Amino acid sequence: MSKSETEFKSLLKSHATLVENTLIDLLDDARVGCEIERPSRLMKAMRHSSLAGGKRLRPFLVIESAKIFAVKSQQAALAASALECIHCYSLVHDDLPAMDDDDLRRGKPTTHKAFDEATAILAGDALLTLVFDILAKQETHNDANTRIELVKLYAQNAGLGGMVGGQMLDLEAEVKPSINEQEILTLQAMKTGALIRAACEAGAILGNASKEDRARLFEFGKIIGQAFQLADDILDITSDAQTMGKQTAKDAGKGKGTLVSLYGLEASQTRAKELLDQAIVTLEPFGEKASILIEAARFTVERKN
């Protein structure tokens, strides 16, 4: 294992812990904001949905992108945790019976299974709302212009033109007779790509980066978003439920078109490696400062779960 790889593995763990602890504090703060009564069942469901572990890849990307521009650790942790709340809320809603109808997530019961559907819908809503409460905090950045830029970034990438729109296209694709390569790429760029890109851009925004540097991070995010999804689709076929902590081969089972079903397994693996090479080239101007992000790109392609 190279020095960078060892460092990456260690940082992936420590950033996940930082995000977990930041989320615990943020949820506690949010509770204090409640008038008189504290809807404790809702709080519990929000904790269940957001403190369930996981790789925390999106917040990792926020923190490491921010590090390139010497952003303060607390600011990066807050922006990272806000982004993770978007990811967590989306999992809660996507798992609902009316959507993907999943019982298991990271080896644990999904929120509507652990609680009930109404609580899961509201926990998702509350997590999404919390995102913007976090971004509005002065602790996230001293300059209100920067905070507003993050609000815009997160809202646009999470909404109709991003993640939620992509989830809608995904649901529609399930009942379509067929889906072509471009439709799959668009769907994935919105459903999973948007948040990964936003994670990388967030660091540049926090660090008041130049337009060029921000564009580089955007591009890097775009490429690894594609690589991440491709790796996911490959794992959906090659891995098993125990390793993934969730149902696998379910896309194939639903007859759902993925890039792997179009390209074939081997060509998909080759394509994933190409994307990794592109990602590395994109970050070259940052030199050594980007070594951990490059390891993160490698990880998204080569991970086993």
Add this chain to the structure above:
Amino acid sequence: MSKSETEFKSLLKSHATLVENTLIDLLDDARVGCEIERPSRLMKAMRHSSLAGGKRLRPFLVIESAKIFAVKSQQAALAASALECIHCYSLVHDDLPAMDDDDLRRGKPTTHKAFDEATAILAGDALLTLVFDILAKQETHNDANTRIELVKLYAQNAGLGGMVGGQMLDLEAEVKPSINEQEILTLQAMKTGALIRAACEAGAILGNASKEDRARLFEFGKIIGQAFQLADDILDITSDAQTMGKQTAKDAGKGKGTLVSLYGLEASQTRAKELLDQAIVTLEPFGEKASILIEAARFTVERKN
């Protein structure tokens, strides 16, 4: 009809039209932001959920509160429309089978009836996300500090400690053996009160009002929020489905505790009038400038639907 009352009725209509048109433009803009593909079914569901008419009381309060501080009309319309998106998304989610399970809203099929559950969940999510995209726009206010203050206000009043928390308490109250006056007041202050208060405060924030003036608008919003809910509970008993455009007497039918069931009908009507008097006193320092807001308070208490 007094001059103020005539003017109020006319403004209620024209502000509703302004908000409707602003929402149409905002939804069109949001669509342009989509990458390549436009999830048209989701767009349609968002339009169905947000352009269904209604009194538009909350945005009316934003616009009229803002007028006291001579805020530009476009800024007030944007902040008002953003708040209305929160209200509309909450109706979509609250109507879902897992929650209040309503088929009818303003005389039309609810979003999950007109489309399907998954689309309704996503349309709600996308509307909530759009709120913050709107608030982040420079057109909403030139000063990013003001926009961030609105982000904070809306997020805190819509989330765990406000509207969503109140909806959770409401669902829990349905299965409780009994609920006392304080519990009902808290629940209502969160579920419906929070957004009405936020509407009134938003005008003060947009207008860079003094701390005292903002506190007055907060207080006014708090009182009319209570009055609004009390009037709603009275109407639930005295009105019929045709007038209300939705199912009535359903709270009583569910054996759900309301203030009317605690106080009795006559005492509730007296209490609503007391609240109106308090609301009027709160706005006295603004003199003639607050005459329309006072008519709005009268309307919330005396409305027939």
